[in-house]
Amino acid sequence: xxxxxxxxxxxxxxxxxxxxxxxxxxxxxxxxxxxxxxxxxxxxxxxxxxxxxxxxxxxxxxxxxxxxxxxxxxxxxxxxxxxxxxxxxxxxxxxxxxxxxxxxxxxxxxxxxxxxxxxxxxxxxxxxxxxxxxxxxxxxxxxxxxxxxxxxxxxxxxxxxxxxxxxxxxxxxxxxxxxxxxxxxxxxxxxxxxxxxxxxxxxxxxxxxxxxxxxxxxxxxxxxxxxxxxxxxxxxxxxxxxxxxxxxxxxxxxxxxxxxxxxxxxxxxxxxxxxxxxxxxxxxxxxxxxxxxxxxxxxxxxxxxxxxxxxxxxxxxxxxxxxxxxxxxxxxxxxxxxxxxxxxxxxxxxxxxxxxxxxxxxxxxxxxxxxxxxxxxxxxxxxxxxxxxxxxxxxxxxxxxxxxxxxxxxxxxxxxx
Amino acid sequence: xxxxxxxxxxxxxxxxxxxxxxxxxxxxxxxxxxxxxxxxxxxxxxxxxxxxxxxxxxxxxxxxxxxxxxxxxxxxxxxxxxxxxxxxxxxxxxxxxxxxxxxxxxxxxxxxxxxxxxxxxxxxxxxxxxxxxxxxxxxxxxxxxxxxxxxxxxxxxxxxxxxxxxxxxxxxxxxxxxxxxxxxxxxxxxxxxxxxxxxxxxxxxxxxxxxxxxxxxxxxxxxxxxxxxxxxxxxxxxxxxxxxxxxxxxxxxxxxx
Numbered sequence: 001x002x003x004x005x006x007x008x009x010x011x012x013x014x015x016x017x018x019x020x021x022x023x024x025x026x027x028x029x030x031x032x033x034x035x036x037x038x039x040x041x042x043x044x045x046x047x048x049x050x051x052x053x054x055x056x057x058x059x060x061x062x063x064x065x066x067x068x069x070x071x072x073x074x075x076x077x078x079x080x081x082x083x084x085x086x087x088x089x090x091x092x093x094x095x096x097x098x099x100x101x102x103x104x105x106x107x108x109x110x111x112x113x114x115x116x117x118x119x120x121x122x123x124x125x126x127x128x129x130x131x132x133x134x135x136x137x138x139x140x141x142x143x144x145x146x147x148x149x150x151x152x153x154x155x156x157x158x159x160x161x162x163x164x165x166x167x168x169x170x171x172x173x174x175x176x177x178x179x180x181x182x183x184x185x186x187x188x189x190x191x192x193x194x195x196x197x198x199x200x201x202x203x204x205x206x207x208x209x210x211x212x213x214x215x216x217x218x219x220x221x222x223x224x225x226x227x228x229x230x231x232x233x234x235x236x237x238x239x240x241x242x243x244x245x246x247x248x249x250x251x252x253x254x255x256x257x258x259x260x261x262x263x264x265x266x267x268x269x270x271x272x273x274x275x276x277x278x279x280x281x282x283x284x285x286x287x288x289x290x291x292x293x294x295x296x297x298x299x300x301x302x303x304x305x306x307x308x309x310x311x312x313x314x315x316x317x318x319x320x321x322x323x324x325x326x327x328x329x330x331x332x333x334x335x336x337x338x339x340x341x342x343x344x345x346x347x348x349x350x351x352x353x354x355x356x357x358x359x360x361x362x363x364x365x366x367x368x369x370x371x372x373x374x375x376x377x378x379x380x381x382x383x384x385x386x387x388x389x390x391x392x393x394x395x396x397x398x399x400x401x402x403x404x405x406x407x408x409x410x411x412x413x414x415x416x417x
Numbered sequence: 418x419x420x421x422x423x424x425x426x427x428x429x430x431x432x433x434x435x436x437x438x439x440x441x442x443x444x445x446x447x448x449x450x451x452x453x454x455x456x457x458x459x460x461x462x463x464x465x466x467x468x469x470x471x472x473x474x475x476x477x478x479x480x481x482x483x484x485x486x487x488x489x490x491x492x493x494x495x496x497x498x499x500x501x502x503x504x505x506x507x508x509x510x511x512x513x514x515x516x517x518x519x520x521x522x523x524x525x526x527x528x529x530x531x532x533x534x535x536x537x538x539x540x541x542x543x544x545x546x547x548x549x550x551x552x553x554x555x556x557x558x559x560x561x562x563x564x565x566x567x568x569x570x571x572x573x574x575x576x577x578x579x580x581x582x583x584x585x586x587x588x589x590x591x592x593x594x595x596x597x598x599x600x601x602x603x604x605x606x607x608x609x610x611x612x613x614x615x616x617x618x619x620x621x622x623x624x625x626x627x628x629x630x631x632x633x634x635x636x637x638x639x640x641x642x643x644x645x646x647x648x649x650x651x652x653x654x655x656x657x658x659x660x661x662x663x664x665x666x667x668x669x670x671x672x673x674x
Contacts, residue, residue, distance in 0.1 A: 360509040361511050366493035367497055367502075369494050369498050369527040370523055374526075382512055385513030
C-alpha cells in the first residue's frame with residue numbers, strides 16, 4: 001500500500017515514487033524504468049560544484065530533498081499552446097508528456113532517449129524516475145512553423161519533474177520557447193529536455209527561467225543535431241536561488257551547426273551554475289557559443305564551457321566567447337572555458353573575460369549628462385546586448401532586457417529620470 | 418560685466434602627484450571661438466579633463482565657472498547639465514548601447530522632455546546629413562569598432578544634438594582625413610549658424626592649426642608647460658603654422674617636456 005499522498009510520502013524515496021504512480025499512473029515512462037532510474041540516482045555521485053569556491057554555499061552532494069513532495073495532488077496544469085489548425089493538419093504534435101506515448105507511439109518512441117541517455121547523470125535519473133510533467137512536440141519532416149510554440153511550466157508547492165521532448169523530422173523548422181516560473185517561493189524543479197533535430201531541420205529552442213529567489217532548479221538538456229541541421233539554443237537563467245543548468249549538444253552528422261547563447265545575472269544570494277558542451281563528432285560541423293553573465297550583491301556564478309572536437313570531425317569550426325561583469329565587491333563569477341581537440345584540420349577559438357565596468361566608459365557617459373547610476377545600468381545592459389540580440393522574437397528580447405534591468409539596482413528606479 | 422561665460426582662473430591640476438596645470442587663466446564668452454594650441458605634453462588634454470571632471474585628474478586649486486556657477490566639485494553629469502560638453506580625443510566604446518539610445522538618453526538627461534520622439538528623429542537625421550553620415554550609424558554600438566573618423570563624427574553628432582552652452586573640442590582634428598575634417602568643420606559651422614547653437618562658446622584644443630581653416634577662431638591661446646603663455650588674434654595660429662612652437666618657446670622661455 002502506498003502512503004497517503006502528500007502527507008507521509010515526502011522526499012525522493014521509493015515510497016514516494018509508489019505514491020506518485022498510485023496517484024497519477026506511470027504515463028509515458030514505464031514503472032520499471034522509473035524504479036531503475038531512482039536506484040541509479042541513489043548510486044550515482046552528485047557532481048559537486050566548485051569545491052571551496054569563494055562564496056559558494058550550495059553543494060549538490062549535500063542537497064536535502066527529504067522535505068519535498070514529488071507530486072501534485074491535483075496534477076498541475078501544463079500550459080501548452082494550442083495549435084493553429086494548419087499546423088495540426090500538417091501533423092504537428094503538441095502533447096502532454098504523460099499522454100504522448102499512448103497517443104503518438106511511433107513518433108514518441110523514435111525520439112525518446114535518442115538524444116539523452118539519463119543513465120550517466122544522477123539528477124537526470126532523478127528527473128526520469130519522478131517525471132510528473134512535461135511536453136512532447138513533434139514536427140514532421142518538411143513542416144515549417146513560423147509562429148513559436150510556447151511551453152509553460154509553473155512549479156507550485158509540489159516538486160516539478162518536467163520532461164520536454166522535442167523531435168523535428170528532416171527539413172522541419174520551428175521555434176520553441178520553454179518558460180519556467182514558480183508560484184511557490186521555495187519551488188524545487190528537476191527537469192530533462194531532449195531535443196532531436198533531424199537532417200536539414202532547424203530548431204530554435206529557448207529556456208526562459210524566471211523563478212522566485214528561493215527556488216532550486218536543476219535542468220539537464222541535451223540535443224542531437226543531424227546532418228546539415230541547425231540548432232540554436234538560448235538559455236536565459238535569470239531566476240531562482242540556486243539554478244543548475246547543463247546543456248550538451250552532440251553534432252552527430254556532417255554539416256551540423258549549433259549556436260548556444262546563455263545569459264545569467266546572479267543577484268542577492270543567487271547562485272547560478274551553468275555548463276555548456278558541444279561535441280563535434282562529424283566533419284564540417286560548426287558551433288558558436290556566446291555567454292554573458294553578471295553578478296551583483298552577493299551573487300555567485302560559475303560557467304563551465306566545453307568544446308569537444310572528436311578525431312573524425314575534419315574541418316570543424318568552433319568558437320566560444322564568455323564574458324562576465326562584476327557589479328559589486330561581494331559578487332563572484334568563475335569562468336572555465338575549455339577546448340578538447342582530437343582532429344588536426346579544425347578552427348577553434350575560445351576567450352573569456354571577467355571584469356568590472358570601466359571608469360572610462362562611465363566618465364564618457366557621465367560627461368553626456370547621464371547620472372552615474374543610470375550610466376552603470378546602461379553600460380551593464382549594453383554588456384548583455386550582444387547575447388540578448390541572439391534570442392529569437394522581439395517579445396522575448398524585450399522580456400529578457402526587462403528582467404535584467406530589474407536586477408540592476410531596482411531601488412534606484414524612482415530616483416532616476 | 419556680465420557673469421556669462423566659461424571662466425577658468427588659477428586652475429591647478431595634478432595627475433599621479435605631478436602638477437600638470439600650473440594656474441590656467443582663460444575666458445570663453447558665449448558665441449565666441451577660442452583656439453588653445455600648444456605642443457604635446459603642454460597640458461591641453463589635462464585642462465579638458467579637469468574642466469569636464471574626470472576622476473583621475475585631481476584639481477588642487479582655482480575655479481571653473483559656467484555662467485557664474487562653480488563646476489569644481491560637481492560630478493561630470495552635473496557639469497554637462499550645467500552646459501559643458503567635451504568632445505573626446507579618444508572617446509570610449511560602450512558595446513551593446515546603440516548610438517540612438519545613447520544620444521536619446523543624454524538629450525533627455527540634459528534637456529528633459531523637450532523633444533517628442535518624432536522631433537528627436539527629425540533633428541538627428543538633419544544633423545547626420547550635415548556630417549555626411551548614414552542613418553545606419555544610429556543602430557551601431559557607441560564607438561564600438563568605429564574608425565578614428567567615425568568616432569570624431571559621433572562626437573560632433575552629440576555636440577549638435579546636445580546643444581551645450583560651452584563646448585571643448587579636444588584634438589577633434591587629430592587623425593582625420595581631409596573629408597572628415599571638412600565634415601567636422603561643416604557640422605560646427607552649421608551648429609553655430611543655428612538658433613540653438615549661435616550662443617555656444619567653443620574652446621578648440623589643437624596641436625595643428627589646420628582645423629582653424631575650417632572653423633574661424635576669434636582668439637588663439639598658446640599653452641606651454643601647464644600655463645597659457647600668450648594669446649592673440651587668428652594671426653597667431655598663422656605664426657605657429659609658419660614657425661612652429663620654437664619661436665614662442667624662445668620668447669617665453671617655457672620648459673617643455
